[in-house]
Structure formats: structure tokens, C-alpha cells
Amino acid sequence: MEKQEHTFLSPNTVEESARIFKALADPTRIKILYLLSQEECSVGHITEVLNMTQSAVSHQLGLLRNLRLVKYRRDGNTFYYTYDDEHVITILNQVISHIECK
Amino acid sequence: MEKQEHTFLSPNTVEESARIFKALADPTRIKILYLLSQEECSVGHITEVLNMTQSAVSHQLGLLRNLRLVKYRRDGNTFYYTYDDEHVITILNQVISHIECK
DNA sequence: AATGTATATGAACATATGCTCATATACATT
């Protein structure tokens, strides 16, 4: 039996992929990103909609910010978040569609 | 400012999405699934290619099996694994392409 | 039957993760 040729992933590609999937591998972050995929949201609004503590939401937003998946603008005391990675939103929506179409 | 209408995700959709993303949120599993996306592989082959212990690989395969992302056939003492969720492979490849095209 | 081979599995352990609680920060209002 002949050995087939393979493509190998570079370590960097593997790590980067894992980082993206890790970002999406949590119910809270999925809900946040799904909300932001529909409209700009303040932290307070997200907190209300998800029915979570302000701190928990803010920590997750910080994480998404570090990964450059979201960005924000400030208006007085209010911080408005939007998504910042179109491709990740696309992937999220694809997975959601896949599940809902079952 | 008028409130916009939103779509909400059902708890089940959120949980299912998180489960899929969690499955992909680990370098070892990404490498295994990428290998399997190219060809059927025995456990021993995966172990060699990834340069990991047999046990570590087997544990991860068990996890992927539980999630119905891979299946296997037996031939004597050798277990040959293949992927079992086309859609998850598609998602994986999309993320990989996205990263490599940067 | 005894030994060898390939893989699975359970326990243990170190690290990562996601939350809470308390507090800091920065701007707004009085």
C-alpha cells in the first residue's frame, strides 16, 4: 500500500486556529458575539440581555478585545461594543445554521 | 432612538455551538482532525505523526468519538479512524484558510 | 495456552477557565 502525500499545518496555523475556536468555545461569548453580530451594544445592555453580572460580562469582553474580535467606542460613561472580525462572525453563523437546520 | 428587533438563540443552540467549538479548541484535536480530513489513519500512525504518547492520542480520539466527530473500523489489532462530521471539517478548513491567507 | 501487539481506560496531577466579590478608574452631574 503506497503512502499518500499529506499536507501539514504549521505550528503557527494550529495555534491560531485553536485560539479562534477557543474564543467561540463558551456559551457566554457565543451569546455576546451573536448579539454584537446584530447591533452595537453597551456593556449594560449585554449584561441585561444575558442576565449576568456586569463583572462577568466585562471580563469576557476584555478577553474578546484581547483577541481583536470586538472593539468599542466610548460615549460618556457608556462603552459601545461592536464585532471586529467579520470572518469569526461568519463562522459562528455557519455553525448556528448547521445546528438549527438539523 | 428606536429599539431594534433581535433574534435570540435558543439555549440548546448555544450549548450545541459551544460543544462544536470546544471540540476544535485544542491544538491536538485540530491536528488529528486535519490528518483525518486527508485520509483514514490508525491510532499508531496518528501517534507517530503528532509525536505524542499513545494514551494522549487515544484519549482525544475517545473524546472526538463521543462527540460523533470521528468513527473507526477495526482490522485485527489496528483501529482505523475517519472523520464523521463533514460540516465540522468544513469549518476547520475555513478557519485554517482564513489564517493562512493573512 | 502463553506471549505479543494495538488500543482503550481510569486515576492522578498540573494548568486553564469562568465566575464572584471587592475595588479601581474615568467621566458626568450637582
Added chain:
DNA sequence: AATGTATATGAGCATATGTTCATATACATT
């Protein structure tokens, strides 16, 4: 300046995760 408001941040904690080590399992070979 003092107080209020919205958000960020650090410490601590419980749980989840990924690996190793030892061993079990199931089939093959002698």
C-alpha cells in the same frame, strides 16, 4: 469638590481540561 454612574480589573475559588502513568482489553501469533 463631592457624589453618582458605567465599566474595568485583580484576587480568589471551584470546575474543566489535557496530559502522564499504570493497567485493562481484545485480538494475533507462536
